Amino acid sequence: MNTFDFTLPTKFYVGYGQLEKLKEIAGEYGKKAMICAAKDTMRQLGFLDRVKTLLEAAGVEVAVIDDVEPNPRDIDIDRQVEYFQSEGCDFTIGLGGGSALDTAKAIAFLAAQNGGSVRDYLAGGKKSDLADVKQPYPVICITTTAGTGSEATKWFVVTNTINHDKPGVGHDLLMPSVSIVDPELMMSLPAQITRSCGIDVLFHAMEAYIATCANPFTDALALEAIRLVMKYLGRAIENGKEDKEAREYMAWANTMGGIVIGEGNSGTVAIHALGHSIGGQTNAPHGLTMCPLAVPYIEKTWDADEEKYAALTRAFGYGDDSMSEHELAAMCPQAMKGVLQKFGCDITMRDLGVTEDMIEPMTDSVFKTMAGVLNNSLKKFDREDVIELYKKAM
Numbered sequence: 001m002n003t004f005d006f007t008l009p010t011k012f013y014v015g016y017g018q019l020e021k022l023k024e025i026a027g028e029y030g031k032k033a034m035i036c037a038a039k040d041t042m043r044q045l046g047f048l049d050r051v052k053t054l055l056e057a058a059g060v061e062v063a064v065i066d067d068v069e070p071n072p073r074d075i076d077i078d079r080q081v082e083y084f085q086s087e088g089c090d091f092t093i094g095l096g097g098g099s100a101l102d103t104a105k106a107i108a109f110l111a112a113q114n115g116g117s118v119r120d121y122l123a124g125g126k127k128s129d130l131a132d133v134k135q136p137y138p139v140i141c142i143t144t145t146a147g148t149g150s151e152a153t154k155w156f157v158v159t160n161t162i163n164h165d166k167p168g169v170g171h172d173l174l175m176p177s178v179s180i181v182d183p184e185l186m187m188s189l190p191a192q193i194t195r196s197c198g199i200d201v202l203f204h205a206m207e208a209y210i211a212t213c214a215n216p217f218t219d220a221l222a223l224e225a226i227r228l229v230m231k232y233l234g235r236a237i238e239n240g241k242e243d244k245e246a247r248e249y250m251a252w253a254n255t256m257g258g259i260v261i262g263e264g265n266s267g268t269v270a271i272h273a274l275g276h277s278i279g280g281q282t283n284a285p286h287g288l289t290m291c292p293l294a295v296p297y298i299e300k301t302w303d304a305d306e307e308k309y310a311a312l313t314r315a316f317g318y319g320d321d322s323m324s325e326h327e328l329a330a331m332c333p334q335a336m337k338g339v340l341q342k343f344g345c346d347i348t349m350r351d352l353g354v355t356e357d358m359i360e361p362m363t364d365s366v367f368k369t370m371a372g373v374l375n376n377s378l379k380k381f382d383r384e385d386v387i388e389l390y391k392k393a394m
Contacts, residue, residue, distance in 0.1 A: 004215035006263050007172075010152065014181040014252060016244070019142065022051065025178060026058040029138040030090020036080070036104040037066040038096025038144070045188055047144065051095055063087040068100045071166065071283055073159045077103065077118040081110045091138040091177075097197065098148025098286070101141045102156035105174050108137040109156070122160055123167040123369040130171050138177040144185040146236075146250040147197025147287060149204055149258020151179035159280055164361070166280035167369035175263065181255050183247040191237050193285075198233040198250055199345050200287030201225060203275075203294070204257035207268040210301070210308050211376040218260045225260065226315045228253035233343055269377040271297050273370035274389060277362035284352040291345045292352070292393035297377075298333045300389070304378035312336075349393045359390045 013021045026033065033055055035048065042048040043066055052062050065080050084092065084107050094104030110118050112134045113127075120127040127133075141151035150156070154174040159166045189197075205225035208218050228249045235246035261267050275289035282289075302309045310328035313319045318335035319328045340346040354362075363386045366374060374381050381389075 002215060004217060006217055008259070008263055009175050011178045012152075012181065012255065013178070014255065016182065016184050016248065018180050019050070019182040019185065020054070021180060022054040022140070022142070023057045026055050026060045026140070029140065029177060030060070032061040032063065032087065032089045033091050033093050033140075034063045034065065034084050034087060034089040034107070035093045035095055036068055036100050036107060037064065038100045039067050039069055042066060042095050042100075042144070047095060047185060051093065051142065055093075063089055068096060068103045070097075070099050070285065071159050071279060072099050072103045072106065072157070073161050074117060074119045074122070075161055077106045077110065077158060081107050081118075084111050089137070091140065093140045093142060094150075094176075095142045095144065097143070097145035097193075098150040098157075101143060101148070101150035101176075102158070104139050104141065105136070105150070105156040105176065106158060106169070108139045109133075109169075109171075109174060112136045118158055119160060119162070121169050122158060123165060130169070133171060133173065136173055141176040141179040142185070143179070143181055143251075143254070145189060145193065145197045146186060146247070146254035147200045149201070149254050149261065151176060151181060152255050152258030153262030155262065157276070159283075163365075164280045165365045165369045166276045168276075179255070181251050183244065183251040186247045186251060187241055187244070189240055191240065194233075194237050194240050195344055196285040196287040197254075198229060198236060198287070199291060199343055201250065201254045201257045202229045202233070202339070203271060203287070203290045204261050204268065205229070205253070206312060207271055208257070208260040209312065210305065210378060211267050211269050212378060213267055213376055221256045221260045223311070223315060225253040225256040226312075228256075230315065230317060230339075237343065267376045268373055269297070270374050270381050270386075270389070273366050273373040274362070274386065276370055277365040278349060278352060278354060280365060281358050281362055282353040288345065288347065288352060291340055291347050292349045293389060294336050294340065295333050296389050296392035298336050300385075301377065301379050302329050302332045349390070354394070356394070359387060362390065363387055
């Protein structure tokens with residue numbers, strides 16, 4: 001067994017009704033909070049007012065930004081930081097999906113760094129080495145989707161509006177202080193959002209399982225997250241407004257996936273690296289950007305670790321006891337194809353708005369912003385390999 005390490009500095013509250021804990025704990029983090037809420041939906045669903053009421057019951061003043069768009073942009077983060085500072089806030093609360101949670105982390109980080117743009121800290125920026133960064137303001141994450149796992153990671157992702165890169169910024173100081181995972185807040189999610197978020201959970205777990213930096217801790221969590229997604233995602237898509245059990249276990253699978261790619265110190269592979277560049281060019285839902293790449297990636301890599309790919313085939317519900325490890329591993333591309341079909345995610349890059357002329361700049365972006373993730377893959381990917389994978393996914 002290789003050596004490995006992990007830390008879980010975030011306090012998690014998981015399960016139905018856990019949002020009420022906010023009333024008990026919020027006052028520990030300051031006198032004034034800025035809620036970073038997903039645009040329109042958090043107000044329309046009543047979640048924003050509910051969180052405000054809980055904060056006020058805790059004696060905490062509230063400032064609100066409820067214009068957080070999917071795939072946060074650098075110009076929006078910079079504007080929101082100015083508001084945080086002008087309001088004299090002490091901590092942020094992310095309310096919504098991954099974009100809202102990432103926004104809360106990005107604002108809390110940048111507001112503590114004495115000026116500049118968040119673009120300075122993105123790949124290629126003058127402070128992208130994150131040397132001598134200051135302790136961010138506290139962050140409370142309240143996730144309303146089962147998708148990104150951002151409530152359990154030390155990352156935020158921001159789109160660079162100048163070059164359309166979509167890099168992640170990661171640092172141990174970016175872990176949330178508290179994360180609330182209350183499935184009640186996910187019951188009203190539409191089927192399409194449930195699907196695009198839920199498939200992201202699967203990719204986090206699957207990619208972490210076949211990453212070079214996987215370890216026994218992450219393997220155990222990753223396989224359990226895959227099992228839960230395979231059992232419950234279809235139910236959540238089909239009957240998410242009624243099926244409390246499906247929502248509950250998808251919420252937990254999501255948080256486990258975040259732990260795996262975050263503090264578990266595993267990570268994603270080329271599928272995510274290439275998917276980020278699709279999102280940067282098209283603004284497509286993040287979870288869906290991995291779907292066209294999955295089968296071509298597994299076709300290229302399944303023989304790099306036959307034991308693990310065989311285990312994936314079994315976890316996806318394919319193969320039988322009469323098959324050898326080699327046969328099961330070789331079946332993994334077919335199994336992945338079946339999984340995508342099962343969840344209505346068997347799509348191409350063209351379906352996401354990608355055109356042939358985007359492949360070159362997307363490839364540039366992969367090596368500029370996601371090289372570390374690319375290198376987590378069990379096989380090496382050079383520029384021609386990336387282009388070939390993109391073309392197969394068209």
